[in-house]
Amino acid sequence: MAENFKDQIGTMTPKLLPKVKYTIAVASGKGGVGKSTVSVNLALALSKLGFKVGLLDADIYGPSIPLMMGVEGKPQIYQESGSNKMLPLENYGIKLMSIGFLIDDNNPVIWRGPMASGALKQFMSDVEWGELDYLIYDLPPGTGDIQLTLVQTIPLSGAIIVTTPQEVSLIDAKKGLKMFEKVNVNVYGIVENMSYFIAPDTGNRYDIFGSGGGENLAKELNTKFLGGIPIDPRIREGGDNGKPIVYEMPETQESKIIIGIAEKLNETLSANNSTENDIEIEL
Numbered sequence: 001m002a003e004n005f006k007d008q009i010g011t012m013t014p015k016l017l018p019k020v021k022y023t024i025a026v027a028s029g030k031g032g033v034g035k036s037t038v039s040v041n042l043a044l045a046l047s048k049l050g051f052k053v054g055l056l057d058a059d060i061y062g063p064s065i066p067l068m069m070g071v072e073g074k075p076q077i078y079q080e081s082g083s084n085k086m087l088p089l090e091n092y093g094i095k096l097m098s099i100g101f102l103i104d105d106n107n108p109v110i111w112r113g114p115m116a117s118g119a120l121k122q123f124m125s126d127v128e129w130g131e132l133d134y135l136i137y138d139l140p141p142g143t144g145d146i147q148l149t150l151v152q153t154i155p156l157s158g159a160i161i162v163t164t165p166q167e168v169s170l171i172d173a174k175k176g177l178k179m180f181e182k183v184n185v186n187v188y189g190i191v192e193n194m195s196y197f198i199a200p201d202t203g204n205r206y207d208i209f210g211s212g213g214g215e216n217l218a219k220e221l222n223t224k225f226l227g228g229i230p231i232d233p234r235i236r237e238g239g240d241n242g243k244p245i246v247y248e249m250p251e252t253q254e255s256k257i258i259i260g261i262a263e264k265l266n267e268t269l270s271a272n273n274s275t276e277n278d279i280e281i282e283l
Contacts (some may be wrong), residue, residue, distance in 0.1 A: 005220050016124045019131045020054070022269055023183070025151065025159040028063065029172025031141035034193040035162045036064045037239050038229070041255075043209060044246040045262035047093050052132035057098030057122055059140040070242020075127075076102055086127045092247045094272060095132070097123050116236035120153050128280035143175045146206065151183050158186040158272075160265065164194045173214075177221050188226075188268045190218045191261055195228030207278075208243040224268060227261040 017023060026042065028035040036059065043055045052180050057065035066072065075086040075097065088095040099119060129135065137154060140147060151159075157181050163173035190212030197206045208231065218225035229235070232254050238245040246255045 016121075017135065020129060020135045021120045021133050023137065024135045024158045024188075024265070024269075025058075025154065025156055025180075026164045027147075027159055027176050027180070028141045028142055029174070029176040030169060033141075033162050033164050033169055034229075035141060036068060036138050036200060037235060038162045038191055038193055038258075040065065040068045040135055040239065040244050041235075041246040041258045042115075042262055042265075043094050043134070043136045044092060044244055045148030045255075045259040046134050046136075046266070048246065048250065048259060049262055051266075052131060053093070054095040054097075054129050054132045054135040055188045056120075056137050057096070057100060058120055058123075058137045058154070060099050060150075061140055062117060063098045065096060065098045065138060067242060068239045068244065069094065069096055072102075074130065078142065084126065088127055088129060089245050092244070095129060097127050120150060124152055124154070127273055135241050143172070143179045148183070149177060151179065151185065156185050157186045157269065160189050160191055161187060162191050162193055163214050163217065165192055165207065165210040165228075167213065169209075169211070170213045170217050173217060174221065175225070186272070187221075187223050188236060188265060188272075189224035190214050190221075192228040194231045197231040224264065226264045227257055229257055229261075 008128045026035055026039040033261045039055065043053050049283045054067070055065060059065075068089050071089050071091045073089060075089055077084050077086055079085070086097070088097045089101060090096060108264070139150060161173050161176045173190065181189050194209055195214070196206050196211065198204070200204065211241075214228060215225045232245075232252075234249060235245050235254060238248055244253060246258050249255055250259075
């Protein structure tokens with residue numbers, strides 16, 4: 001009985017990935033909010049907290065993880081029980097897989113939903129991830145049929161949603177949360193990217209895209225506000241140069257904020273897992 005109940009609410013050890021403790025989707029209702037930047041730096045922040053972390057670039061149509069993690073090359077392929085298996089590439093202590101490792105950079109990926117979901121299944125079943133505490137999925141932006149198909153394909157412990165403070169982004173972030181609700185995936189919190197800007201010469205704070213949007217949305221949707229990441233050119237430069245700020249400049253305030261977001265996420269997941277175990281014992 002307990003086993004069936006846990007299957008309904010979402011097990012923390014998906015059958016496709018039995019050696020992975022938590023699988024977390026990083027999603028956004030629209031493009032341009034810095035979702036991949038958050039995915040990369042969140043993975044590195046969790047690693048800095050001592051966890052074994054993998055990062056799966058599920059943005060089949062616009063894979064940016066290879067560039068942002070400073071990785072080139074193709075995964076090694078070996079045979080196991082008559083099937084081809086792939087070893088993930090690795091950098092900064094993070095195991096990585098992306099369609100970007102397998103295609104020409106200059107050729108667009110033109111796939112329909114079933115082909116995209118099939119590729120993701122291969123990235124889970126045919127990649128030797130080993131034992132991981134966290135596998136982070138960088139999802140494609142949006143809430144259409146393709147995103148829904150991918151979310152239904154991926155075994156997920158939960159998701160976080162990235163937004164900016166401006167209203168147009170918040171509207172789409174709300175749609176993103178509703179998408180996860182439809183497939184019974186918990187949303188563990190909202191991250192507000194480009195939250196504000198601190199002028200380096202004066203120290204003055206400027207709320208370029210508004211203020212309080214992400215926090216207010218989290219309250220409205222009854223989820224956690226995990227934190228607000230300020231605008232800083234070094235974050236953008238780190239992504240463009242393959243040297244993410246959390247790894248390259250861990251002493252900066254921006255890196256500490258992202259590490260704080262990772263701590264809050266882990267605390268939430270640990271508490272949720274503990275509650276599920278209590279329910280299982282009671283049953």
